Amino acid sequence: MKISDVITEYTPTIGIECHVQLKTRTKLFAGVGNDAREAEPNTLISHICLGMPGALPVLNSEAVHLASRAAFALNTSPQKFSKFDRKHYFYPDLPKGYQISQYDEPIILGGYVEININDRLRKINITRAHLEEDAGKSTHPAGKDYSLVDLNRAGTPLLEIVSEPELHTAQEAKVYSKELYLLMRYADVSDANLYYGNMRFDVNVSVSKSKELGTRTETKNLNSFRSVEKAVDYEIKRQVELLEKGQKILQETRGWDDVKQKTFSQRSKEDAHDYRYFPDPDIPPVVLDDKFIARVKNEMPIMPSNLRKEFLPLNLDKSAIDTLIDSINAAQFLHNVISRTSTENAKRIAVWLAVEVQSIVSTGESTWEKVKLDIDSFIRLSEMVSNNELSSTAAKSIVGELIINGGDPKKIAKDKNLLQLSDASELEEIVNKVIGDNSNAAQDVKSGEMKAVGFLVGQVMKASGGKANPNLAKELIMKQIGIN
Amino acid sequence: MAKLSKEDVLKLARLAKLHLSDDEVEEFRKEISSILGYVEQLREINLENVKPTYQVTGLTNVMRSDDIINYGQNQIELLKNAPQSESGQIKVRKIL
Numbered sequence: 001m002k003i004s005d006v007i008t009e010y011t012p013t014i015g016i017e018c019h020v021q022l023k024t025r026t027k028l029f030a031g032v033g034n035d036a037r038e039a040e041p042n043t044l045i046s047h048i049c050l051g052m053p054g055a056l057p058v059l060n061s062e063a064v065h066l067a068s069r070a071a072f073a074l075n076t077s078p079q080k081f082s083k084f085d086r087k088h089y090f091y092p093d094l095p096k097g098y099q100i101s102q103y104d105e106p107i108i109l110g111g112y113v114e115i116n117i118n119d120r121l122r123k124i125n126i127t128r129a130h131l132e133e134d135a136g137k138s139t140h141p142a143g144k145d146y147s148l149v150d151l152n153r154a155g156t157p158l159l160e161i162v163s164e165p166e167l168h169t170a171q172e173a174k175v176y177s178k179e180l181y182l183l184m185r186y187a188d189v190s191d192a193n194l195y196y197g198n199m200r201f202d203v204n205v206s207v208s209k210s211k212e213l214g215t216r217t218e219t220k221n222l223n224s225f226r227s228v229e230k231a232v233d234y235e236i237k238r239q240v241e242l243l244e245k246g247q248k249i250l251q252e253t254r255g256w257d258d259v260k261q262k263t264f265s266q267r268s269k270e271d272a273h274d275y276r277y278f279p280d281p282d283i284p285p286v287v288l289d290d291k292f293i294a295r296v297k298n299e300m301p302i303m304p305s306n307l308r309k310e311f312l313p314l315n316l317d318k319s320a321i322d323t324l325i326d327s328i329n330a331a332q333f334l335h336n337v338i339s340r341t342s343t344e345n346a347k348r349i350a351v352w353l354a355v356e357v358q359s360i361v362s363t364g365e366s367t368w369e370k371v372k373l374d375i376d377s378f379i380r381l382s383e384m385v386s387n388n389e390l391s392s393t394a395a396k397s398i399v400g401e402l403i404i405n406g407g408d409p410k411k412i413a414k415d416k417n418l419l420q421l422s423d424a425s426e427l428e429e430i431v432n433k434v435i436g437d438n439s440n441a442a443q444d445v446k447s448g449e450m451k452a453v454g455f456l457v458g459q460v461m462k463a464s465g466g467k468a469n470p471n472l473a474k475e476l477i478m479k480q481i482g483i484n
Numbered sequence: 485m486a487k488l489s490k491e492d493v494l495k496l497a498r499l500a501k502l503h504l505s506d507d508e509v510e511e512f513r514k515e516i517s518s519i520l521g522y523v524e525q526l527r528e529i530n531l532e533n534v535k536p537t538y539q540v541t542g543l544t545n546v547m548r549s550d551d552i553i554n555y556g557q558n559q560i561e562l563l564k565n566a567p568q569s570e571s572g573q574i575k576v577r578k579i580l
Contacts, residue, residue, distance in 0.1 A: 024550050031553025041572045045562055046555045052565060062550035083538050090501050092576040138579055148573035274499055284543035 003237055006244055010207040012236045013214075014173050015127075015165035016228070017202040018180055019158045020190045021134070022066045027155035028133045029057030029100060029283075034156055037196055041150035049155045051096030057282050059084075063157040064286055066189040067107045067131055068296045070159055073187035073303060074126050076111030077293055083285040084131075087275045092149050093136035101160075103277040106130035107286065113163070113183065114305045115175045124176055125164040134158050159189070165204065165213070170236065174229035177201055181225070182304045186328060194223050201228050205235040207243070214239070215249040219263050222256055231256045234263050307331050310338060314347040320354035327368040330357065336375055345382040348392075352378070356399040371403040378402070381409035388469045394418040420469045424476065427460070427468055431476040434459045445481050453477060488517045 026034055030048035033039070047055045068078040085103035108129035115122055136154040140147045161180065167173050181199055184190045191198050200223055206216035217239070219231045239249050254263040302310075304325050311321055311334065324330045330353045338346045360366055381398055384390040390398070390413055398412050413419050421427045434456060435442045444452040453474060460473040493513045497504045504512065559572060568575035 026550050026552055031548065031551060031555070033552055042559055042563060042574070043572070045559070046557055047562070050562060050565060059547045060550050061547035064547065088499070092574075092579060138576070139573075140579065145578050146575050147577070147579040148570060149576055150573055274495075276499065279538040281539065284539055284541060284546045286547075287544045 003241055003244075007237065007240050010209055010236075010240050010243075012168055012205060012207045012232075013165045013216075014167040014169075014232055015204040016163045016167065016173060016176060016180075017204070018161045018163075018177070019134075019200045019202075020070070020161060020184050020192070021198040022063055022157040022159055022189055023191050024060055024062045024066065024157055026060055026062075028060050028063050028131065028157035030155055032155070036152035036156070039152050041148075042152060044152040045154070049095070049151050057100065059283055059286070060157065063131060064107070064288075065296065066157075067129070067159050068288065068293070069187045069300065070129065070161075070184065070189045071108045071111065072297055072300045073183040073189070074108065074111030074113065074129065074161070076108065076126070077297070078107050078288055079105070079109055080288050080293075081105060081285060082107040082130075084280045084283040085277045086280045087132075087277055089275060091135065092147065093138045093151070093154065095136070095151065095154065099133060099135065100280055100283065101132035101277075102130035105285075108159075108161075113176060113179050115172070115179050116308075117172055117175060122172075124166050127162045127164050129159055129161040132158050132160060165206075170229045170233035173203060173232045174225045177228045178225045179304070182325065186301060186303050188301070197223055199223070203228060203232050203235070205232055205239070206249070207236055207239045214243075215251050217249065217252055217254050217263075219254045219256055220266070227256055227258060230261055231263055234261065238263065301332070302335055304331070307335055310335060311350070313343055314338075314350050316347070316350055316354070320351065323354045323358050324350065327358075327361075329368040329371075329373065330354075333373045333375070337378065340375060341379045341382070344386060345379055348382045348385060348395075349378050352396065352399045356396050357403055360400060360403065366404060372406040373403065374406060377406070377409050384409060384413065388471065389413070389420055390418060391420055391466060391470070393466060394420070417465075418467065421464055421467050421472075424472065427464070427472055428476055428480075430460055430463050430468065431473060431480055434463055435477065435480055442481055445477075445483065488513050488520070 024034055026032055027044075027049065030046050032046045032049060033044045036044055048057050064078075071078040082102060083105045084100050086098040087101045087103070088098040090097060106128045108126070111126040111129075112123040113126065115124055134153050134156040136149050136151040138147050138149050163176065167176055181192055181194075184199065185192045200221050202218055202220045203222065204216045204218050206214040208214040217235060219235060222228045222231055235254070242249060250265075253266045255266045256263055307325060308321060311324070316324075324334055334346065334350055334353060337349050341349075357368075357371060361368055361371065381390075381395055381402065385392055385395045389410075394413065394416075398409055398416070398418065401407065401412050401416075402409060421430075438456060438459060441452045441455050445456070456477050457470055457473050460468050460477070461470060464473075490509055490513060493504070493509050493516065496516070497509075497512075563569045563572070563574065566574040
């Protein structure tokens with residue numbers, strides 16, 4: 001049996017849970033620094049983080065604010081009433097013996113993420129998103145019979161975003177994860193640094209031949225879009241293979257081995273956790289009033305899906321749009337450009353951003369945060385191309401100068417001697433010389449060989465050091481040869 | 485009255501990480517059954533339009549601003565609360 005022959009008979013169903021680390025200064029329930037990236041173990045801890053008896057956790061208002069922003073990013077509003085619950089389990093990196101989370105009244109219910117699958121827009125519904133504290137980190141020294149626990153990360157605020165099981169391919173799972181990442185960055189609720197695990201994905205996968213869903217597995221802690229795609233792909237194949245052999249899928253939690261590119265069993269859901277949730281008496285409920293909700297809504301920036309719609313009339317190719325959207329600075333700059341100038345200028349500037357600026361950024365010469373993006377200069381530069389004062393090649397070279405050092409594009413063009421020869425009398429001299437030097441080509445043109453015109457224009461461009469206005473050059477050549 | 489099985493008690497014990505002797509299992513089976521029976525009386529009350537009580541304080545929105553608080557603590561003092569530690573980390577029985 002070959003999997004590829006039968007896999008199409010099965011419909012995979014995928015739901016994704018994503019833990020987003022919120023970019024607060026301090027932890028969710030303690031006034032202790034939140035940035036554990038470079039900190040020595042257990043230097044960002046307090047009696048609250050250690051779960052000492054009598055410690056009173058107090059909710060960080062900024063976490064509520066950021067979660068509310070995330071709600072709008074997910075095309076919904078935060079719940080007016082939400083509360084915190086204790087989720088009980090024993091693990092050495094969870095000192096209290098329970099995690100403070102939100103069970104039946106989370107801060108976000110509903111909403112959706114819009115994704116583009118093969119040029120079709122689809123809405124993936126969000127079930128819920130809730131606030132909870134992260135656990136600590138344990139390490140296992142080689143050859144030792146003990147483990148070490150660092151609680152710096154214990155209590156870091158997380159927003160767990162749960163999607164409806166509405167994804168059906170590994171590619172869709174990847175696109176959804178990437179879009180969620182963009183939304184969290186645009187909403188500015190997380191540093192969304194995947195390397196540091198600021199966003200971690202758990203994928204629930206099942207396959208079925210009928211309308212009824214199959215038994216699902218959960219593959220946890222994926223920290224890149226690629227691993228989301230690969231893990232889903234692997235799980236679909238593995239499950240179909242088992243079912244084809246007449247075996248059953250175990251409902252279990254699996255891990256992802258990035259080296260072997262395989263999922264592996266971690267624990268079965270047989271001893272499914274009985275978390276014994278109950279309302280946390282330490283944390284009074286959160287009640288958000290209309291004024292707060294309206295204020296947060298008002299402060300939201302323009303989001304990727306709206307930007308893409310705005311960029312549509314510019315007729316850019318998909319990779320250029322992706323490049324621009326990937327860099328919030330580029331996309332927001334273009335958004336401002338569009339409101340200020342013609343479509344022609346906006347499109348030219350968009351391409352400069354996606355190609356010229358992007359190449360400078362990707363070589364590491366500068367970053368999207370550092371480059372100087374001045375609307376007036378960019379529009380003036382584009383207008384110079386429209387007005388034939390500058391060739392498009394020359395303009396591109398000025399873009400580099402503009403974003404690193406800034407300045408007036410016209411002055412830069414002058415200083416670099418890039419202004420086009422649009423003065424007929426100056427250009428005529430060059431044209432005459434070129435025709436004189438290339439009499440054969442001129443003869444060809446005369447006898448109707450129009451291809452030769454291109455050659456002559458090329459020669460004029462060369463002789464002028466790229467400064468000739470090609471349209472004017474062509475006009476003068478034709479005039480000189482005597483064809484109109 | 486609610487009757488707990490031996491398995492129920494063992495499950496509770498496992499979730500609470502407690503080791504119980506056979507005698508204790510039987511003892512707790514009776515005790516917890518009677519507690520449950522007592523609480524079960526609440527089922528006789530009609531609670532149709534009553535909101536669950538999440539809190540008895542009546543408080544809402546008890547929050548702090550996102551600022552570092554000096555709790556006057558240091559790592560060495562805090563780690564003394566752990567049974568064992570090693571180079572700034574808490575030492576526990578091997579996990580994996």
